[in-house]
Amino acid sequence: MHLFVVNPTAGDRKYKDAMVCAIESFMAEQGEDYEIYITSGPMDASEKVRREAIKGRELRVYACGGDGTLSECVHGAAGFKNAAVTHYPCGTGNDFVKTFGDDAELFTSLRELTEGESLPLDIVDVNGRRGINIFSVGIDARVGIGADRFKNMPILGNKGAYIFSLLRELPRGISRNLTVTTETGEVISGSFTMVSICNGRYYGGGFNPTGKAKVNDGILDILLVKSVNIFTVARLIGKYAKGQYQSYPQYIRYIAGKKLTVEADTEFYVNVDGEALRTRKAQFKIIPGGVNFIFPKHSKFYIRETSRQRLGIS
Numbered sequence: 001m002h003l004f005v006v007n008p009t010a011g012d013r014k015y016k017d018a019m020v021c022a023i024e025s026f027m028a029e030q031g032e033d034y035e036i037y038i039t040s041g042p043m044d045a046s047e048k049v050r051r052e053a054i055k056g057r058e059l060r061v062y063a064c065g066g067d068g069t070l071s072e073c074v075h076g077a078a079g080f081k082n083a084a085v086t087h088y089p090c091g092t093g094n095d096f097v098k099t100f101g102d103d104a105e106l107f108t109s110l111r112e113l114t115e116g117e118s119l120p121l122d123i124v125d126v127n128g129r130r131g132i133n134i135f136s137v138g139i140d141a142r143v144g145i146g147a148d149r150f151k152n153m154p155i156l157g158n159k160g161a162y163i164f165s166l167l168r169e170l171p172r173g174i175s176r177n178l179t180v181t182t183e184t185g186e187v188i189s190g191s192f193t194m195v196s197i198c199n200g201r202y203y204g205g206g207f208n209p210t211g212k213a214k215v216n217d218g219i220l221d222i223l224l225v226k227s228v229n230i231f232t233v234a235r236l237i238g239k240y241a242k243g244q245y246q247s248y249p250q251y252i253r254y255i256a257g258k259k260l261t262v263e264a265d266t267e268f269y270v271n272v273d274g275e276a277l278r279t280r281k282a283q284f285k286i287i288p289g290g291v292n293f294i295f296p297k298h299s300k301f302y303i304r305e306t307s308r309q310r311l312g313i314s
Helices: 013-030 044-053 067-077 096-108 110-114 139-150 157-172 230-241 300-311
Strands: 002-006 034-038 059-065 083-089 118-126 129-131 134-138 176-182 187-198 220-226 252-257 259-272 275-294
Touching: 002 013, 002 044, 002 067, 013 034, 013 059, 013 110, 044 059, 044 067, 044 083, 059 067, 067 083, 067 129, 067 275, 083 096, 083 110, 096 110, 096 300, 118 300, 129 275, 134 139, 134 176, 139 187, 139 259, 187 259, 220 230, 220 259, 252 259
Parallel strands: 002 034, 002 059, 059 083, 083 275
Antiparallel strands: 118 129, 118 275, 134 187, 134 259, 176 187, 176 259, 187 220, 220 252, 259 275
């Protein structure tokens, strides 16, 4: 069955209505079993996907929204061999599909998606909440989560929401005292501006913190950004956004691993693919091949990876 999960609050409302009509028209021509499900609140998409997946029939899930909608669908489908998820992007960022370069545009085609095949991709678990793209702790998480709350204010818009959220967070302090424990058992305590845990490559509307991240290598790409002042942030942010963290080794440390723990004496926000989680202890771990992900029919990434598998290239 084809299940289209629509988040009515993501992106532009008028576009969403037109998209639903397009889905109905396209699927009517295909003559296949399908359902359009409109979500009613946080994690409703996860519950719906899980309810359908547990029935045991083949399930193809299309997350119609932003990265948060995709993340919720992934959380619901994770671990079910009969279920596969993809993104029909209509949110504000749509960052995850940018990981696939030129293929990103293909995800906007219903025909490409419905005729596409799936591959198992890695996912990330943090305290039982599973996602697929980038998780973060620190100022970027606080600003991004705040922006999500303000983006629907007519006077602000998407970009204005980020600026307003940033101005709101700066007086509260750029850095936080954290204790980070790596996979090897190394304990790093101190003040951090942010910690990024990457499976995908893009977040925050186009930030690409590390070009090393691969969605099927079983590895987390982690960046630890030391405490810096507002002026240093201004110098760092452009390089960070372009994945040029090596330019500032005195401030940014790169770690590759399968798990990471972040702790603090007080609660902090964790950005989970654009959604908010509050905790005092966040335990991140990679789940290799944790979800089946549908690629567009003519996806170069899919063609390349399946060819590598046939040749036995890891």
